[in-house]
Amino acid sequence: MRAKSASTTLIDPYRAGLSLGRSLSEIEPEVVFLFVTLQYQAWDEFMDGLYDGLGDSAVRLVGTSGDGFYESSRVSDIGASALALNSGGRVRWHVESGTQVGAHPEGAVRQALASLRNRLEGRDPAFFYMVSDFYTDASRIEAVIHDEIDQPVVGGIAADDDSVANSGCVFIDRAVLRDSVVMLAADGPLAFQIHIANSIDPVGSPGVVDEAQGRTLHRIDSIEALAFLEREIGKPVLRSDQGILLTVLGADEPGEKRLRAVAQNVTGGDGSLTLHGGIRTGERVQVCVADPTKFQDSVRELFAHALATGFDPAAALIVSCAGRKWLLGGQIDHEVQAIASAFGRDIPAAGFSSFGEIAPMLHEGRYTRNLFHNVTYVVMLIGA
Amino acid sequence: MRRLTSLDLPLPGFEVVTLRKATLLSEPVAVVVASLPELLAVLQGHADRLQGVVITPGAEVGLARLAPLAWHATVPMAEIGSLARLVPGWLDAIGTADEALQQVGETRFRTERLSRELESTRVGYNDLTCRLREQVQDLLAAKTELSALNETLESRIARRTAQLETANAELSKALHDLMQAQAELVRAAQLSGLGTLVAGIAHELNTPIGNGLTIATTLADEARRMRRQLRDGSLTRGALETFFGSTADITVVMERNLGRAAEIIGHFKQMVVDQVGEHRRDFKLSDVVADTLSAMSPQLRKRPYRVTTEIDENLLMDSYPGAMSQILTNLVANALIHAFEGRDEGTVTLRAAALDGDKVGLSFCDDGCGIAPKDLEHVFEPFYTTKFGQGGSGLGLYIVYNQVHKLLGGHLELRSTVGVGTCFHMVLPRVAPVLTGEREPAPTPH
Numbered sequence: 001m002r003a004k005s006a007s008t009t010l011i012d013p014y015r016a017g018l019s020l021g022r023s024l025s026e027i028e029p030e031v032v033f034l035f036v037t038l039q040y041q042a043w044d045e046f047m048d049g050l051y052d053g054l055g056d057s058a059v060r061l062v063g064t065s066g067d068g069f070y071e072s073s074r075v076s077d078i079g080a081s082a083l084a085l086n087s088g089g090r091v092r093w094h095v096e097s098g099t100q101v102g103a104h105p106e107g108a109v110r111q112a113l114a115s116l117r118n119r120l121e122g123r124d125p126a127f128f129y130m131v132s133d134f135y136t137d138a139s140r141i142e143a144v145i146h147d148e149i150d151q152p153v154v155g156g157i158a159a160d161d162d163s164v165a166n167s168g169c170v171f172i173d174r175a176v177l178r179d180s181v182v183m184l185a186a187d188g189p190l191a192f193q194i195h196i197a198n199s200i201d202p203v204g205s206p207g208v209v210d211e212a213q214g215r216t217l218h219r220i221d222s223i224e225a226l227a228f229l230e231r232e233i234g235k236p237v238l239r240s241d242q243g244i245l246l247t248v249l250g251a252d253e254p255g256e257k258r259l260r261a262v263a264q265n266v267t268g269g270d271g272s273l274t275l276h277g278g279i280r281t282g283e284r285v286q287v288c289v290a291d292p293t294k295f296q297d298s299v300r301e302l303f304a305h306a307l308a309t310g311f312d313p314a315a316a317l318i319v320s321c322a323g324r325k326w327l328l329g330g331q332i333d334h335e336v337q338a339i340a341s342a343f344g345r346d347i348p349a350a351g352f353s354s355f356g357e358i359a360p361m362l363h364e365g366r367y368t369r370n371l372f373h374n375v376t377y378v379v380m381l382i383g384a
Numbered sequence: 385m386r387r388l389t390s391l392d393l394p395l396p397g398f399e400v401v402t403l404r405k406a407t408l409l410s411e412p413v414a415v416v417v418a419s420l421p422e423l424l425a426v427l428q429g430h431a432d433r434l435q436g437v438v439i440t441p442g443a444e445v446g447l448a449r450l451a452p453l454a455w456h457a458t459v460p461m462a463e464i465g466s467l468a469r470l471v472p473g474w475l476d477a478i479g480t481a482d483e484a485l486q487q488v489g490e491t492r493f494r495t496e497r498l499s500r501e502l503e504s505t506r507v508g509y510n511d512l513t514c515r516l517r518e519q520v521q522d523l524l525a526a527k528t529e530l531s532a533l534n535e536t537l538e539s540r541i542a543r544r545t546a547q548l549e550t551a552n553a554e555l556s557k558a559l560h561d562l563m564q565a566q567a568e569l570v571r572a573a574q575l576s577g578l579g580t581l582v583a584g585i586a587h588e589l590n591t592p593i594g595n596g597l598t599i600a601t602t603l604a605d606e607a608r609r610m611r612r613q614l615r616d617g618s619l620t621r622g623a624l625e626t627f628f629g630s631t632a633d634i635t636v637v638m639e640r641n642l643g644r645a646a647e648i649i650g651h652f653k654q655m656v657v658d659q660v661g662e663h664r665r666d667f668k669l670s671d672v673v674a675d676t677l678s679a680m681s682p683q684l685r686k687r688p689y690r691v692t693t694e695i696d697e698n699l700l701m702d703s704y705p706g707a708m709s710q711i712l713t714n715l716v717a718n719a720l721i722h723a724f725e726g727r728d729e730g731t732v733t734l735r736a737a738a739l740d741g742d743k744v745g746l747s748f749c750d751d752g753c754g755i756a757p758k759d760l761e762h763v764f765e766p767f768y769t770t771k772f773g774q775g776g777s778g779l780g781l782y783i784v785y786n787q788v789h790k791l792l793g794g795h796l797e798l799r800s801t802v803g804v805g806t807c808f809h810m811v812l813p814r815v816a817p818v819l820t821g822e823r824e825p826a827p828t829p830h
Contacts, residue, residue, distance in 0.1 A: 011489035014409050014433050022410075039493045045430065052406040078493050161500055236515055238508035240501075 001190075001384055002027040002086040003315035005348035007071035009079035011039060013046035020082050021053020029054070029084030031093040031184070033129070033317060034063030035070070035352035036080040038160050038167055043176040046080075051174065059084075060093045062184045063171030064131035064158040066352030067322035072340070075325070075332050083315055083350035085382065091126070091188035094119040097172050101133050101181045105140040108132075112183040113149070125185035127152045127192060127380070129317070130358060132181040134159030134168045137214050138356045139260075139278035141181070142372035145358065152194055153370040154380045156319040156354030157276075161326075191383025193311050194359050194367065197302040198376040199294035200259060204232025206249055206286040209279055215263075217246075217273045220285065224271030229262070232287040237262070242326050243290030245374055246275070248283050255363025259288065261323060261374035276356050276374050290375045292327040296334050299377055303342030306381060313343065313381035318351025320377045325353050335377060351379075385436070385475040387468070389416040395468055405430065412436040412453070412478045414471040416464060420456060435482055437474055439467060453478050453485070566766060569779060589648050592641035599641070603634045663706055664816065669699045669736055669744070676709045680716055687720055688728050695736040701744060703816035707787040714780040715748045715808060721771060723752030723806060739811065746810040754802035763798065784808070793817035 006023035010016040024032060032054070040046050051057055063082075071081035085091075096115035098108035109130075116128070128149060132141060134157045145153045158168040170182045207221035207228055220228040229237050229244065237244065241262070248258040260275040279285070306313075316339050325332045339347050359378040360367035388407065389398040395416060401407060403426045408415065412435040417423045423438055424431055434454040442458030450456045459467050610627050613619035673695055677684070684691060701708075716732065724730035732750045739745045755763060762768045764785040769778035788796045794812035 009490065011486055011493070012433060014430060015411075018406055018410050037493075039489070045433070048430075049406075049409075077497060078490055161497060236512055238512055240504040240508035 001314040001382060002088070003083065003348040003382065004029070005072050005081065005083045005315070005350045007069060007074060007076070007079060007081035007350070009076055011078070013040040013042045014049035016040065016080055017046040017049025017051075018053040019049075020080060021050040021055070023053070024082055024084035025054050025056070027084055027086045028056070029059050030086050030089075030091070031060045031062070031084070031095075033083045033085075033350060034061055034080065034171055035082065035350055036063065036065050036171075037068060037076075037078050038065050038162070038169075039078060040080070043169070043171075044174075047171075047174040047176075050082075060095050060184075061171060061173050062095050062129060062131070062182055064156070064182070064352060065160065065167075065169050066156075066158060066354060067160040068325060068353040070318045070320065070336050070349065070351040070353075072336060072346055072349045075336060081350040081352075083317060083348060085315060087188065087190065091186050091190050094125075094185045094187055095172050095182065097170070097177055097180050097182045099177075099180050101136045101141075102179050105132075105136045105138070105181075106144050108136075108181045109141050109144040109183075110148075112181055113144070116183055116185045120185060120187055123187060125151055125187050126190040127154060127186050127194075129153070129184040129186070129380075130155035130181060131170045132157050133170060133177075133179050134355045135179070137278045138276065138358075138372050139215075142277070142358070142370070145370040147369075149370060152192075152360050152367050153358055154194055154317065154319065154378060155358040156352065156378070157356035157358075158352075159322075159355040160353075161322070191311070193306055193309065193313075193381045193383075194362065194378070195302045195306055195381070196357070196359050196361055196373065196376050196378045197295075197298040198259065198373065199291050199298045200245060200247065200288040200375060201291055201294075202247060202286045202288045204234075204287050206284050207232075209281050209283045209285060212279050212281050214278045215275050217275055217279055218271075225273040226271045229273065229287055233289065242323050243292070243375055245288040245290065246279070246285040247288050248279065248285055250284050253368065255361055256368045256371060257361065257373075258371065259374045259376070260285075261321075277372055290323070290327060292324075295324060295328055295377075296331065296338075299335055299338050300342075302377070302379065303338050307342050311381060312384045313347055314384040315382040316347055316349035316351075317380040317382065318349060318378070319354050319357045319359070320351065321357060321373075321375045322353040322355055323375050324377060339379075385412045385414075385472075385479055387414045387471060387475075390422070391416055391418060395464065397468060397471075409433050409435075412475050412482055414439065414468075414475055416440070416468075435478055437471060437478075439464060453481055569767075589645055592644040592648070596638050596641040596645070599634045599637050603631065603638075606630055664702070664704050666700060666702050667705045668697070669701055669708070669746075670695045670697050672705045672708050673712060673734065673736070676712045677716075680713060683717075683720065687724075689720065689724055689730040689732065691716065691732045691734065693734045693736075695734065696738060699736060699738055699744065701812075701814050701816075703812070703814070704787075704791055707791050711784050711787050711810075712748075714784050718780050719748075719750045719752065719806075722755075723750040725753060727752065738814070742814045744812045744814050746812060747807055748810075749805060749807040751805040754804055754806055755798075755800040756802060760798070760800060788812070791816070791819070 004024055004027045006020050008016045008019040010019055032050075034050070036046070050061075051059070068075060068077045069079060069081040094116050096112045096119070098111035098113075101108035112130070116125075128145075128151055130145070130153055132138070132155070138157055158170055160168065168178070170177050170180055172182045209217065209220055210222060211218040217225040219225060223231070226237060233244070244262045246260045246262070248260065260277045260279055263274040263276055318335065320335055324335070328334075336349055339349055357373040357376045357378045358370065359373065359380075360370050386407075387398045388401050388403070389395050390401065390403050392400070394400075398414075398416060403415070403417070403423065405426055405428055407413075408423070408427060409430060414437045415423065416439045419440055420438065427434060431454070432451045434451050436454055438450060438454065438456045440456070440458050441461040441464065443460065444458065445460070445463070446458040448456045457467060606627055610619065610624070613623060670693075673693055677691060677693070712734070719732050723732070730750060730752055732748070734746075734748050736744060736746045759770060763781050766782040767778035785796055788794045788810055792812050793816055794810055797809045798806070799809070800806040
């Protein structure tokens with residue numbers, strides 16, 4: 001597997017795309033995973049530049065906007081990064097999309113999945129990669145990938161800090177899509193590992209959800225959801241607070257964990273909370289608070305574990321929660337530096353700051369079902 | 385920064401290329417082309433992205449701005465070489481401007497992010513401020529209320545204290561009344577026991593006195609018959625002698641019945657004096673037991689249960705026979721009510737023997753149904769009864785306990801097994817202790 005990553009902070013869309021494309025063209029990529037921030041509004045110019053730089057209009061592209069990008073050389077709030085792969089023809093890369101993910105998340109995922117299965121002609125892919133527009137209930141996406149897809153699915157949710165702009169987009173080849181989900185299937189022999197890390201400490205006592213609708217949580221333990229949160233944390237919850245989550249207790253299978261982050265700036269005036277992902281009435285939840293001092297340790301442990309398996313990565317795909325970046329500030333660079341530190345060499349890597357992460361968990365040597373996470377660091381190591 | 389030309393004309397420092405959009409837009413360029421439309425066609429509508437200088441041959445020197453960082457210069461063909469010498473400095477300036485624009489763009493983007501972050505923080509801060517203000521207002525209101533309460537606290541305490549004292553006095557009086565009522569109930573229960581005793585004695589007297597009355601009536605009838613025979617002269621010697629013989633027999637029977645009645649009344653007088661006056665005297669325990677069971681015989685005869693006694697006939701006590709009798713009466717009555725419920729046979733055994741240390745051991749055992757564990761620890765409490773409303777006063781065993789402990793100076797132990805039976809074990813001093821303030825012994829009944 002040949003791999004290369006590149007990044008740019010040029011603000012001119014054509015020149016930024018061109019810069020990435022020219023850099024990646026070195027390996028004559030079969031597929032490009034693209035990650036951009038949203039200051040580029042002229043997406044056609046960006047894509048013109050990218051494909052002009054690649055010099056090959058047949059390159060498959062799957063991409064997403066994010067709250068920032070990761071690349072081997074840097075992490076930035078502005079610009080674009082990309083990871084290009086060339087399997088030498090061993091792997092075919094199928095990319096499809098589903099629409100209206102906001103109103104019909106299950107339908108959008110099934111639409112993309114059906115198109116991919118049509119392309120796969122009955123073969124099981126090595127893995128799926130998926131990105132979705134943020135303005136949907138990601139737990140409904142999770143329900144489909146959790147129950148209807150046996151292969152690992154890795155990906156995340158596209159958005160940035162500007163919630164007012166309601167902006168986020170995903171890409172398939174040259175096209176920019178909104179209100180959509182894009183999925184890629186790696187069709188062929190491909191070694192990979194998926195690892196996730198989060199450092200979430202439960203606090204207080206569990207409570208039972210009395211009233212919830214989709215992503216809106218109204219009441220827990222007979223009191224308003226916000227009051228429950230403040231009771232358990234022991235301090236007022238502000239709209240700007242980061243890293244406050246609810247873990248759903250019980251109902252999961254061994255090795256699985258469900259976390260729902262409290263969305264920033266969308267705490268209801270009526271004492272309700274908006275979550276990144278839905279929750280159901282009757283579920284038992286416990287408040288968790290992310291501990292940024294443990295973020296770096298957990299990522300370091302993740303790569304130490306990966307190294308210990310003897311896996312030889314050619315590239316790394318990163319999906320990391322935007323909340324982690326907000327909590328870590330300048331120390332977020334560690335999340336890419338840790339790769340080179342662990343393996344002792346530069347490894348092409350790229351990824352994005354997401355608003356919800358998708359990946360199975362590794363439990364006793366096997367992957368669990370596909371799960372939707374919050375405040376989590378997901379890395380997929382792609383084998384040489 | 386590249387210098388390019390699409391002309392076949394060699395220009396020093398300029399690279400001859402086929403024009404492409406990527407080439408033109410990747411960085412600031414100086415490009416010499418035959419005409420501007422030729423260049424714009426290559427740029428495909430992205431001329432505003434161009435950075436650098438476009439030079440075309442023209443009749444006169446001219447300069448026009450194409451884009452924010454791009455200019456179009458026209459010069460006569462002969463002057464192009466001269467103009468080309470100015471290009472490096474020009475491109476440097478454009479490059480510097482491009483870098484500045486890049487920095488401005490990045491700064492603007494970061495500033496927008498920062499302002500959103502600040503806005504979020506501001507909203508959060510304001511929210512926190514409002515909530516803290518509300519809390520402060522709540523605290524102030526609470527403080528004001530507390531101050532008002534403090535001001536009236538002393539008078540409220542005084543008023544409350546007076547109320548409490550009144551309530552306390554009322555409670556003390558109620559307690560005193562209750563204790564008095566309890567004592568009266570106990571006394572009533574004791575008198576009720578006496579009533580039972582009287583009923584028994586009356587029943588015992590009924591037989592000898594009834595017999596005497598019958599025989600006396602017979603004697604009177606015989607006497608009237610003899611008088612009639614004497615008046616009318618029909619009395620014979622034989623009839624007279626028969627009358628005398630009958631009279632002698634009747635007299636014997638009358639003497640025996642009246643003697644029995646006198647004996648019963650004598651016992652009755654003794655028991656009444658003993659029980660009512662807590663009279664202390666020397667007595668044989670077997671006599672007291674016999675008298676008590678005799679008094680209870682009407683009750684016992686109606687039931688299919690047996691009372692057996694194993695008592696040392698020589699056991700003398702200096703104690704309170706009335707209390708002893710009352711204890712036995714209550715234990716027997718208690719056994720009749722509770723021990724054999726639902727059974728058509730049963731035995732109560734009363735044993736008494738001298739113990740070491742001048743003590744007397746007295747046990748009262750039945751082979752009845754036993755006492756439930758939940759009731760066992762309560763049976764000596766006053767008014768505790770499992771037969772409420774069915775004749776049980778709840779005072780029988782309470783009186784037993786008090787008489788044994790307080791008057792007789794002994795102690796009492798209860799053992800019971802459900803389905804096996806119940807035993808009251810008493811250890812009593814043969815000589816009862818002298819009570820504080822004990823009354824002078826009542827006169828011996830005659």
